[in-house]
Amino acid sequence: xxxxxxxxxxxxxxxxxxxxxxxxxxxxxxxxxxxxxxxxxxxxxxxxxxxxxxxxxxxxxxxxxxxxxxxxxxxxxxxxxxxxxxxxxxxxxxxxxxxxxxxxxxxxxxxxxxxxxxxxxxxxxxxxxxxxxxxxxxxxxxxxxxxxxxxxxxxxxxxxxxxxxxxxxxxxxxxxxxxxxxxxxxxxxxxxxxxxxxxxxxxxxxxxxxxxxxxxxxxxxxxxxxxxxxxxxxxxxxxxxxxxxxxxxxxxxxxxxxxxxxxxxxxxxxxxxxxxxxxxxxxxxxxxxxxxxxxxxxxxxxxxxxxxxxxxxxxxxxxxxxxxxxxxxxxxxxxxxxxxxxxxxxx
Numbered sequence: 001x002x003x004x005x006x007x008x009x010x011x012x013x014x015x016x017x018x019x020x021x022x023x024x025x026x027x028x029x030x031x032x033x034x035x036x037x038x039x040x041x042x043x044x045x046x047x048x049x050x051x052x053x054x055x056x057x058x059x060x061x062x063x064x065x066x067x068x069x070x071x072x073x074x075x076x077x078x079x080x081x082x083x084x085x086x087x088x089x090x091x092x093x094x095x096x097x098x099x100x101x102x103x104x105x106x107x108x109x110x111x112x113x114x115x116x117x118x119x120x121x122x123x124x125x126x127x128x129x130x131x132x133x134x135x136x137x138x139x140x141x142x143x144x145x146x147x148x149x150x151x152x153x154x155x156x157x158x159x160x161x162x163x164x165x166x167x168x169x170x171x172x173x174x175x176x177x178x179x180x181x182x183x184x185x186x187x188x189x190x191x192x193x194x195x196x197x198x199x200x201x202x203x204x205x206x207x208x209x210x211x212x213x214x215x216x217x218x219x220x221x222x223x224x225x226x227x228x229x230x231x232x233x234x235x236x237x238x239x240x241x242x243x244x245x246x247x248x249x250x251x252x253x254x255x256x257x258x259x260x261x262x263x264x265x266x267x268x269x270x271x272x273x274x275x276x277x278x279x280x281x282x283x284x285x286x287x288x289x290x291x292x293x294x295x296x297x298x299x300x301x302x303x304x305x306x307x308x309x310x311x312x313x314x315x316x317x318x319x320x321x322x323x324x325x326x327x328x329x330x331x332x333x334x335x336x337x338x339x340x341x342x343x344x345x346x347x
Contacts, residue, residue: 031086031144031263031299043213043268045071047099047120050085050266053139055129065092067139068266070242071215075099079106080242085144086301088245088261144265146272146299151206153342160196160327161187161341169194172231172317172328186210186337193331195231195317199324202346205229205275207327210337211239211250213267223267224332226254229277230325231317233292233309237336240264251298254313259296259303270339271299276346280321288321 051067068080081093093114097106104125107115118127118137126138153159160168163185169178171192179191187194211223223239233253240249245262252258265271274297281290291311296304312319317328329338 031146031265031301045213045215046122047071047077047104047125048213048215048266049269050142050144051125051139052142053125053137055135055137057133057135059133059135068242069097071213071267073216078109078242086261086263143269144299146265146270148206148272148274148297148300149208149270150340151272153206154344157342157344158198159342161339163339168196168198170197171195183337186339187329189225189329189331189334189336189338191331193328195328196326199326200230200343200345201279201324203277203343204346205273205277205327205343206340207273207275207338208270208340209237209273210270210339211237211267212335214239214334220248220332221334223334223336224330225334225336226315226330226332227273227275228313228316228328228330229275229294230279230292230321231328232312232319232321232325233277233294234313234315234330235273235275235294235296237330238264239267241266251296251303253294253296253304253307253309254315256309256313257304257307259298260305261301261303263298263301263303265299273298278346279324282322286322292321 048069048071051069053067054062054064056062066082066085070078072078075098077097077099079095079097080091082091083089093112094109095106096109097104102120103117104120105117114129114131116127116129118125123141124138128136166178166180166187171178172195178194180187180194181190207227214222225237226234227237228234236248236250236252236254238250240262241264243249243262245259246252247255247258250264251262276295278293280288280292283289292309293306294304295302295306315330
């Protein structure tokens with residue numbers, strides 16, 4: 001839907017997209033693409049989420065594309081038209097859309113001169129558009145799942161949450177059971193931060209999370225939480241679907257490093273962090289000689305690789321970097337959910 005996607009460039013892009021589609025469906029390093037409706041999160045919104053489609057210009061050329069439909073509340077949406085998912089490139093076209101029953105009207109924003117309308121019919125959305133490159137389009141809903149979603153803990157792993165018991169967790173500085181309820185096998189954030197009773201040094205951590213669908217909220221008020229390693233270094237949890245991917249958005253090491261690519265899935269969909277953490281090192285006089293380092297794989301894609309963290313991030317439990325620490329999950333007032341949490345200690 002943008003003038004730069006024309007003629008020879010269009011044909012080359014089709015080949016690239018076909019290759020990307022194959023990779024998405026078969027490669028363990030990418031999110032898996034599926035078109036099954038029972039994998040879509042039950043958010044009550046049939047339009048929000050990932051789509052793939054084809055638009056056919058009046059010049060007779062067809063081009064495949066990917067799209068992210070982001071809910072803005074009151075039946076309004078932003079649509080990012082992408083060359084392909086997960087490349088970390090800016091959208092080729094950005095649209096504002098309005099849903100009225102099954103009818104969707106849209107127009108380009110920020111210099112994208114296109115407008116049109118279509119019909120939303122279950123898993124398909126099709127219609128026409130005018131502007132610099134007029135034509136028709138058809139999109140199909142896809143659900144892209146992390147290849148490690150539901151991964152079972154290996155032999156020797158420490159299971160921190162199995163969907164049934166929260167006994168490994170406590171509220172910082174308090175004894176007794178935590179107040180977070182278990183809902184369908186997941187802990188839901190409620191009334192206070194939680195941290196593991198055990199403390200760790202070096203490890204590989206697997207954790208799954210789901211942000212709520214809060215279309216009228218913006219920025220840090222939209223499904224906010226965080227995973228703190230050793231209770232000191234935060235990897236942000238947030239509904240950042242379709243955003244730029246900053247250091248205070250999903251996958252960001254808070255105020256330290258932005259993710260290589262924004263791998264945030266749509267709200268309401270389960271996601272994974274697979275994290276390799278190396279604690280700070282010290283000399284014989286107990287002075288820090290090397291900062292904490294971590295690698296993060298978000299939904300199957302490496303977004304941080306041996307990132308060095310100079311010190312505790314905002315909201316840390318303490319600044320005692322040379323001591324072991326627990327896994328700390330943040331309550332930021334939003335009903336984020338966590339499940340399938342386990343780690344393997346590394347000697």
